[in-house]
Amino acid sequence: MMTGKSTQWITPFTRQCYVTMGVSLSMMQMGLIMGFSTILLPQLKSPGSSIPIDDNYGSWIASLPAVTILIGNFTIPSIMGQFGRKIASLTCIFITIAGWISVYLASDVISLLAARGLQGIALGMVSALGPVLIGEYTSPKNRGAFLMTISITIGIGVLAVHVLGSYLRWQTAALIVIAMTVVDLLIVISSPESPAWLADQGRFEECTVIFRWLRGDTEEDELEKMIKTSTALRKEKDDVATADACLVKMWNNIKDFRLTLKRNEFYKPIVIMLHIYTMAQWCGLHVLASYGFVLIHNTIGTNINVPLMIISLDCNRIISNTIALILIRKIRRKFMMFSTIGLNIVCLLAVAGYTYSKTYNLITLDNEYVGIALLHIMTLSMGMGCLPISFILAGEILPLQFKSLAGGISSSFFSLNMFIALKTLPLLMNSIDIHGTFTAYAVLLIYCLTVVGCMLPETKDKTLQEIEEEFKGKKKPVPLGLTP
Template identity: 45%
Template sequence: MAGNEKWITPTMKQMFVVLGISLNMSGMGAILGFPAVLLPQLRAPGSQITVDSVSGSWIASIVGLSLLAGNLMVPTLMGKFGRKVASLISCTNILVCWIWLVLATDVTSILIARAFQGLSLGINLSLSPIMVGEFTSPSNRGMFSSIMASSITAMTLLVHVAGSYLAWQTASLICAAISFTSLAVLLFSPESPSWLADKGRFEDSRQSYRWLRGDAENEELEKMLEARTVRDENTHRSNVFSYIKKAFSRREFNKPVLIMIHLYMLSLWSGMALLVVYTVDTIHAIVGNDVDVALHITILDVQRTISTIFGLIIIKKLKRRTVLSVTVGLNFATLVSIAAYTYIKANTSLPFDHPAIGLTLLHIHMCSMSTGALPMPIIISGELFPLEFRSLAGGISAIAFSVNYFLTSKTVMLLYNSIGIYGTYALYAAVTFYCLVVILIFLPETKDRTLQDIEEEFRGTPRVKSAEDNAAAIPLNASHKDDEV
């Protein structure tokens, strides 16, 4: 037994926990990518369920509205009941919804299933990155966060491939099987040490922390526990209004929320809806009608998966700000290039044109988006929020994702039909540039830093070396509130 235990290292335990989180988070890729295969099948002759342009846009976008409800639920769920319980609730709901879709016989049933999927999406968007940040070592956090982000991409690929060659009901069953696997792994995962500490369950926190990290990172554990103790000794419980008022008065709350609002905006206005939700329409608009759309969707998704894995490697090696600057800069340049190409193509005569030009631009767009704008918000969101307000900050900032997802997924076809493909891409380029500027102004470097250290920088507390100094540096009049709203 002792020999076998040597193989079960803290890193392996963290990998096990991240597996459950990643499989649950992969539902995001499946849910957001599902309309790309569902809607063409429903529009096809002979479909038992038929949709028009209005009902089709609601099937694609209703997730954005219910996602908002999930955002509002998540502070209470993960603050009061814990990260593990909240994750189990989310995963179970997604599993039931996939089965519901398999049994759906009309548009109403599909809309209800999609709406309830959006609830879990809103929960996971805040919860999963926070769990990875709290469960894993600083040196591994970037890699594990990237793996979680890669799971979203891989699941989108799986759904698009399955839906291109199989019935959408079969694709739903495949997604259900993955959700069931995630549920099984999460059941055997521990609770977050940070949440246990914030609840005053210090011994449980130590046990969970050491199960995940071993004894090599005790300094971070003691700093976390001492910081919570100082707050406990100098505060009293406040009501919800006072808690929220206090949160908005703190720099360590306001700045991360501002950053995450723009990161989530960036992830969507970089072109996610164009290439993931309305893939078929975008390929036709840029490349033309004389192409094998199913084949090129698969190739794009494979390239997206490869790009995300490449992004995982560079995020592990390079600083967060550097990765964002380069990849989003390339993304902006590609959006402008596609806008210019399609405008010239529509209004003048090109001296030379070929479908390969449009396909090349689409692949550059997908690559730049997949290495930066899509995975980075998920990675960074697990690093920025202060423990005292982590649930609230995650829920509020994720509202930006909900609102912008609904706007982008609901308006793609409207924009294509009103201002054209070139106008749409120009608009996306402008929003992307704005978001990047704001992020680079306010985002500090977070690579390989502890969550406590990042929190102190946002607070403006001078960085100190010892655990005792770090505890003493926390304002004595800081009030404590259980992480619930």
């Protein structure tokens, strides 16, 4: 290993940046894969397409990843728990590459659907693993900002695939994404295993070396608590596993699972993540992605360059994610959650009221700049609120002992909400139009925000062990407000 001035810039912070970059590039696949249908479907429906499709096949091509994503959600917990976070990450990337290669080689609708299904499995894996891994890699002080990079890279993925689709054939775009994924593979291969998983496995010497490599020697208290907690948990497991009979072991496992379900530190984070992920999927994001043309025409008018407007909204999302990355280091989680999601609710109701008034000629004001402003403010609120906050909390509140199981259950809610939102969107848009759809979304967000606000403790600048202890009821929540 080189020493001296040439390596002085390689600090624990830069190492955390490096390993986080690998995870974030994996999470960027959510933007690339879900945004790919936006450029894929118009090209498949165009005259002379090599794979002609109708609207029915088009809807399945767009939504199938949201179905198979559940397979990944329920598969990855056992991999990340038994074989480690790094093996789980590599598995995600290999399946992702296989999915994109299958897309590139697809010659008919069936093979294309199979490829999209494979991509969904990869998304299910990485959506459960990504926030957990960043939460375990990074320091409490920087954890929120690092988790925010997930939302930024997802936004970059959406923008990148929209731009590629504007100038290139979908097969060429798939090849470029494969090259990007190979870069991510190299980063993950050179990244270390999670110190939290090593501690859970009793590999304390490796855990200590990697923890200090990632964090330096200024966070020894967290390391000691992590090792102490893992030692106690392993002793508890050894004491329980005293019987040799399979039936006795099975009965003990059932009793352990029943007791686990009753633990505050297990079920409370899952209930919170259920409502957080619901807000992330019903905040209006899918309307912009899937019905962007309809929304823009109804809100702004027909005399506008729609592709340019969509790209500007994509850029807005990345900018708002970046702003949130800066603010999350200074503002408490609950304060930011209430302010941004509250603005999201106001925007949904404002767009609903404005489009309703335009549809029924209740207002004389019909200026395209009003619609442009409303859509950009709504995108700003989503980019700073629902989606990034969901990834931040997923990386912070899940208990260490049950992180694989709790992560799989929580991410399944994310996937289930995505599928339901995508499948019900055409029905809602055709039956109650934009104004009714957005009003229903706003009511749902109000309910979820109320539940999360009552249950969620403050997590900013706390270690994962401290957050878990607070769910157990050993510490009081921190009030809302700015960090002193």
